[in-house]
Amino acid sequence: MITKTLKNSSIRTGRSFDLGKMNLSQLWIAYLTYPTILLYFALVACSFTVMAYTWTTLAPVAVSIGAVMLVYPLVWYAIHRFILHGRFLYRMKWSASLWKRIHFDHHQDPHLLDVLFGSPLNTIPTIAIVTIPIGYAIGGMPAAAAAFGAGLTITCIYEFFHCIQHLNYKPRMSWIQRMKQRHVLHHFHNENGNYGITSFVADRLFRSYYRDARGCPRSPTVFNLGYDVKEAQQYPWVMEETGAPPRDRPDGANPTRNAA
Numbered sequence: 001m002i003t004k005t006l007k008n009s010s011i012r013t014g015r016s017f018d019l020g021k022m023n024l025s026q027l028w029i030a031y032l033t034y035p036t037i038l039l040y041f042a043l044v045a046c047s048f049t050v051m052a053y054t055w056t057t058l059a060p061v062a063v064s065i066g067a068v069m070l071v072y073p074l075v076w077y078a079i080h081r082f083i084l085h086g087r088f089l090y091r092m093k094w095s096a097s098l099w100k101r102i103h104f105d106h107h108q109d110p111h112l113l114d115v116l117f118g119s120p121l122n123t124i125p126t127i128a129i130v131t132i133p134i135g136y137a138i139g140g141m142p143a144a145a146a147a148f149g150a151g152l153t154i155t156c157i158y159e160f161f162h163c164i165q166h167l168n169y170k171p172r173m174s175w176i177q178r179m180k181q182r183h184v185l186h187h188f189h190n191e192n193g194n195y196g197i198t199s200f201v202a203d204r205l206f207r208s209y210y211r212d213a214r215g216c217p218r219s220p221t222v223f224n225l226g227y228d229v230k231e232a233q234q235y236p237w238v239m240e241e242t243g244a245p246p247r248d249r250p251d252g253a254n255p256t257r258n259a260a
């Protein structure tokens, strides 16, 4: 069943899995065999080992894990809102392909698993920079290892829920339905809000939260993030790498099939 799913070309678009064509059990198989996710699992095991070898007491480890759980959604929120949705990365040649990979491609076609998952080359250093200093300040080596492990674990959870948000199915649990709806609005209604993935606390705090389509006008740049054909003439690098001009909506997509 696992190899059959992995070889099933009807759930792919190009080389990537397409969440718009998959069901939940196919997602589980794709997720649990995906190299980036397996790399995170391996690094969680390494962090755990380092923590165990340098272990002193429980308190600093517990505090640093708690601190990471608090800080993490805020950091992701800030990265998503101000860096990924900032207009500066595509305007510089050296960062244009980074921006394309880390967010533009995901908004151009939100179903493609290959660009939904962050690249480990970008995510792992970011996770390390955010978590290790927090842990180290709280309790030295074991707490730093625990913090890094916690950051990686939260990332795995985020990535799974993010997949569910783009999977062509309606979750059974109402809180997951609500979470999915908010993120779908970020992709198909107005990208200047609902930046959270699993939690919208930061969106409420910083006034970027909206509950439904009536709460916010429809944005014409929801799929291209402001990188339209006109911008592409001035800043051509993302377009050159794509090999095609930016699209105003995903290929052959029918936005209603994404509605949670």
Ligand SMILES: [Zn+2]
Binding pocket: 106, 110, 162, 165, 166, 183, 187
């Ligand atoms: Zn998304």
Ligand SMILES: [Zn+2]
Binding pocket: 018, 020, 109, 110, 111, 112, 250, 253
């Ligand atoms: Zn699609």
Ligand SMILES: [Zn+2]
Binding pocket: 080, 084, 085, 103, 107, 186, 191
């Ligand atoms: Zn976004």
